Every structure is written in structure tokens, then in C-alpha cells.
Amino acid sequence: MNNENSIAIQNEHVVHRDDVGARLGMWLFLFTELLLFGGLFLVYAVYRHLYYEDFKIAALSLNTTIGTLNTIILLTSSLTVALSIAVLQKGKRQLSIILLMLTDVLAIIFMINKYFEWSAKIHHGIFPGSEHLLGLPEGQILFYGLYYIMTGLHALHIIIGIVFISIVLVFVSRGSVNENNYVKLENAGLYWHLVDLIWIFLFPFFYLIQ
């Protein structure tokens, strides 16, 4: 059954193919991520309101260059995954796989940058529970706490995204995701774009508020 909307009984499961439904479900899932990070942004907004100056001071210690670099990396990875769908729709399987691999590579570079950022901070004694941190004014403690939590949770989602993309990559190479059946790739792409979207907002809030 190769059209977008069909019902079949396969291996005794009721299997119906509904691409629009699959995308709809994926969007609904993305909303849960929106609200999850939304909650964190709410905490950020409240504490920024309460500790305006301290947030600005603490933000100075974050490296805008690495932040900007990571932003560019993630935006490019969104491009590569979008392109991977476009070329697969045209039947270009190999190119699609290359683009997906590129997406993963860019994601890993992002993670490496993050690793350097975090280790620099930790090296300077700024990490949750550290003596140095606890000696700082309250607003700054909260800023760094939020920094670690929000970029940390975001990094976790990057890892999940890498796994997701890799799995779909395998499907594409096997042919089960192809030019007539690519909703799994679309959904992986949607997830990846969400990860990018979150960063689009994280970036200014942590790196650009001096």
C-alpha cells in the first residue's frame, strides 16, 4: 500500500498509513517540548525581573563568540536536514544520507563546543554547589543555575536528536524511508528544528544581554 492514506492488516496489527496524522501527532509532541522549555523560560523571565542587574553582570562571563558560532552551526544543521528531505523527495538517496550525516556532524561539533564552554566555567569554580558560586550575589547564583539547567536540558535534546536522525538515516539507507514514504524523515526533521528553535531563544537570553 503506497498511498498516503490506507489501511491494512499487517502482522495482525491494524496498520493504517496516515502521513498527515503522523505529522499532526509529531507537532502535538513538539508542543509538549515547547511548554517544557516554556516553563524554564518563565523561571528565567521571573528571576531576570527580580534580579535585573545581577543577570547582566553574570551574562558578561559567557563567551559570545562561542555562542554565536553554535547558533550558526545549529542553523546550518537545520538547513542540512531540510535539504535531506527535499533531495529524498527527488529520489536522491545517497545525497540525502550525506546530508543527514552532515546534520549529525554539526550537532556533535555543537556538543564539543558546549563541552569546552562548560569545562571552562567549571575550571573557574562556577558550577552548582561550588563554594565560589555560593559566595556570589543571589541573582548571579540563579543565573548560573539557570544557565546550566537550560543549556544542559537543551544539550540532552541535541543528543536525542542525534539518535533520532541516526535511526532515520539507517531507514533511508535500507530503503524503508524513500521518495514515496518519508514521513519518518519529516518527523525527525521537525524534532531537529525544534531543538534549533529552542536555541534561537536561549542564545540572546544568555549571551546577548550585556
Next chain:
Amino acid sequence: MNHKSIESNKHQETSISKYLLVWVSLLVFTSITVTIAGLNLGSYALLIAVFIAIIKSSLVINIFMHIKYEEFIFKVFLAIGGFTLMIIFLLTFFDYTYR
């Protein structure tokens, strides 16, 4: 199955050049927002940064994530999600602004 809607056989394709154009725009907006942050705009700085972030995300959501080309119901869903988040922010700040 929703028999009322007519399914197109192939989900609308987006041209590669459109994707590249969006990517370039995103990079441009990123450089704008970084530059503006360097200027001393005080409390307006965050507002402008958020505004630019919204423009960037609209590009990602509409083109990369394809919502512009999906059925109307997707856009309704997105509006519901976004609206809910906005209300949560708004009502919480009723507390913090007036303490």
C-alpha cells in the same frame, strides 16, 4: 480516515533554493542581533533581541518545518500552543509586576 479531505499524493515539495535563501536570512538576522547587542540600548536590547528571535523562528517554523504548506488545522494547533504559553507568562507576571 478523514474522508472529507482530498489527500494529495505527494506532499508539497519545497525548492532547494528556498531553503538556502531561508538559511542565509537566518545568518543575516543572527549577525544583526549580535551587532545590536554590542550597542548600548539598555532595556530595549532584550526586546529587540526577542523580536529578532521571533522573526528567525517564524522562518524556521514556516519554511523548514513546512507549516506554511500544511493543512489549516496545523496552524490552528500552533496558535493554540503559542497562545497558551503567552497566557501563562502574562498571568504569572500579574503577580510579579505588582508585588
Next chain:
Amino acid sequence: MIDNAQSIKENSFYEESTTKKSHGIASWLFSTDHKRIGIMYLIALSTFFFCALIIGLFMRFETIAPGETIMKAQTYNTLFTLHGVTMVFLFIVPGIPVVFGNFFLPILLGAQDVSFPRLNLLSFWIYILGGIIILVSLFLPGGPIDTGWTFYIPYSIRTGTNVSLPLFGAFILGFSSILTGINFVTTVHRLRAPGMSYFKMPLFVWSVYATGWIQILATPVVGITILLVLLERYFGIGIFDPTLGGDPILFQHMFWIYSHPAVYIMVLPAMGVVSEIIPTFTRRTIFGYKAIAISSLAIAFVGYLVWAHHMFTSGLSETAALVFSFLTFIVALPSAIKVFNWLASMYKGSIDLKPPFLWVLNFILLFTIGGLTGLVLGALTTDIHLHDTYFVVAHFHYVMFGGTGTIFIASLFYWFPKMFGRMYNIKWASRSAVLFFIAFNTLYFPMFILGYQGMPRRYYDYLPQFTTLQVISTVGSWLMFIAIVSIIINLVGSLRKGKVASANPWGGVTLEWHIPSPPPLLNFKEIPKVSHEPYDFSQLKTMKYVPIGEVYE
């Protein structure tokens, strides 16, 4: 098993499964059939409910007299926490959607299953996992959690009892809820039978749909709140800790941003079932179909706007308190619209006082009392005196137990013949409805009085002047236990020994009554073409299955 059983279950989903074998535990645990999943949820939920009920009984044993009666204060704190956590997260929030929504949503839409059957099974496994995690936490060193089910900061980050594991369990349960919501919302949009426009869907579908949206949009907020508390306990990242500059009230905001809409997750499906039962037992269409459908969406929406009415005495700004109080009064409106429409639906109807209808009457009376007392709590001046007293305890038991709990039971009595192919003892079901009503009011009404006389909630000890009402309440708990047990014995006993049920014993006309009892694996031989309004009883003249012995002109 006797021959009878064999013949009624022939070609039903009990005989055919989505797994390779159709019998045996594996055929259930790995089945993606929404009907089997619904029944597995029923077994799990009932077990958790019964455990929490027993805990409640023990709580009332303790509070029958001031001072220590049968346990120490620490134990009492643990018990009311576990009672709340189990009832809220393991029974009522999943509640009607996972049992009756799963079983009947596809059937009511004319579909063969939900949009994502495998995700549905995953939801169930995640639910069980969450329950097990909470269970395990009871036995670890440090003792079971004692923070109250609301785990407020700062106590929840300071206490040495096992808070992290049950909170993690609740986090896991959130995923189950979210996936169910996604499944149901997508199913309603994508799998309606030909001819079934949105305004031809049964009202239970509307309610489960609105509930799905709340599950999707509200649950993540408590998810992140739980995560933040866990991070605080383990890494000292002081997001809410006042000694590090955090704001405990922010915790309360985030907690209630979920937990208030959560109560609409609890009650909306129940209201949906009421809208199913009333037409069937009055043999006329529901009054104000569109108003009831839209009010489900309205309740879901306005439910997001009122959360801080749980926080009026917390240190909230006065402006915020006024705004939230005003919004709270507004949310009463769509609920009231429903009640008026239900009552109007009974007018000039041909009322049949079968057990499902009696239980609906229980609901209307008890939920109305609960709802009205909610207004008392929503008004700022009265809330100052009543917050954190027994008045609140009475209020939420009236709406949650007298509301959703009653309808959970009503749903069982309504759909039991369809799900299990058997009929239960009608006389005993009717008697249990009456006993329940008496027990419920004996157990909970005194709490309203205790509350406005000033007795605080979650207190282990109390002043001697409160003793009489506490005794009455405890006696009520014993009557309640008898009522619940009588229901369990009736239903469980009827699974094997009940009379074989016909496909349409009540004369309903929604799609579940057009198929055999119990339904076959794929629900429908062919996907139906819908042309009737959902509660058009003229269908009885031409339907395949009607109550035995009835004649229609």
C-alpha cells in the same frame, strides 16, 4: 469456562488479538488493541484505587479521636501523601480517558483503533513503570515521602524522606498522560467515519478531545517543575530555594499551572459520560448539544486561567489575587451551562431509573455541591479563612470523588455489558448507588463544617471540640468501604456468573450499541457511514441491536 462463555466471546476481541497468539498474558501485555489496553488499564487503576482507599480508611481510623490513635504523626503525614499521590496520579488523572476513552473513542468515531496503536501500548507500559517506581520508593531507607501530594518548597527540598523517587515516578507518569492526549486528539481529527462531522460526534468524544489538549499543554509544566525539584535535591541548583535567592511562590505557580488544568483532565471526561448516559436513559436527544460541546472546550481553555486561586494566602500580589479570583468565577459558567442542559434533557424524557442513571443523579447532586463550594473558596474574603482547612478537603472530594469517581462507577455500570458481554445484578447496583450517596455525605459533609469551624487540613491532632464531627466522618468512611466493596463484588462476580448480555441492553443509539457485545477485534465489519445526529433515537426502529422485547412505532 462454561459453553455460554464460549459462545458469547466467539469472534470478540477476547478471541482475536493483534498479537500472534490470542490467549495468555503475552497476548494482553503486547496487544495494541485499544480494547485490551483499556481493560488492562482498568485492572491497574482499580488496584491502585483500592490501595489508596485502604490508606484513606486508616487515615480516618487515626483521626477518629484527638491525639495518637493507631499511628505516629510521621506515619500520618506519609499516609495522606501517599493517598493523594496514588489517587491523583495513578487513578483519577489517567481515570476515565485511559479506561473508557481507550475502549470507546475509536468505536464512537466509527474507527478500528486509535491513530497510534503502538504508542497507546507504550503509554500503558509507561504508566505501569511510573506506578512501580512510586511503589519501590516506599521501601527505601529514609522512609516514604511525607510532603503532601503537592510537595511544596521548601519542605520538599529539605526533608530526608524519599522524595526524589516518587517525584521521578510522577514525571514518568506524565509521559503516559501526554502520549494518550496526543493519540486521542489526532484520532478525533483523522479517524472519524464518513459523514461524521465534528458536530455529529458524541459528547463523550468532545470531552475526551478537550481533555487531550490539556494533557498535552499542561503536563510538561509539572514535568519541568518536578525536574527542577530533583535537580535541587541532588545538585543544589537553587532555583526555588529561598536561601539562594529563589522564590518558593514561583514553585507554587508552576505546580498549579499544571495541577489546576489537571482537575479538568479529571472532570471533563466524566461530564462527557454524563452526556452519554442521560440521552440513553431518557430516550431523547440531549438538550443543547452544541452548547455542551463548546463548553467542553471553554472549560479546557478557561481552566488555564485560574491556577493561582490555590495560592491566595501564599504571598501573591493583591492584584494577581483579584484577577485570579475573577477568572475563577468565570470558569464556573461553562460547567453550569452543562448542568442546566442535562436537567433540561430530562424534561419530558422517558426516564429509566437503571443504575447508570442513578449514578448520574449522584454525580449531579454531589458535583453541584462541590462546584458551589468552589465558589466559596474562589472568593478572596472567604478563602482567607477556609484555605488549608477541612473545607478544602471536603470541596475537592465532592468534585473529584463525588464528581469523577461517581462517573467512573457509572461508566462501569453503563458499559460493562458492552465490554464484558455480561450483565451485573441491577438491584444491587441500584442499592449501591443509594448506599454510596449516604456514605459519601456522612464521610465528607462534616468536613465542610469542621473547616469553617477552623480545623486545619493535614493535621494529625486536633482540639477536642472537633471530635464529634470527626467520628461521624469516620463512620462514613466505613459505610463508603462497604459501598465500594458491594460494587466490586457485583461487577467482578458478574464477569463469570452474570447473565449473558445482549448487544444493546439499554437502547442506546451511539455507535457502540450497533456492534456486538463484546466487540470484535476490528470493531466494525465495515466502517459505518454516519448520517444521524448522535442521539437520534429514531434509529432504534432500524438498528440491528435493540433491547430485547421492545417495540417501536
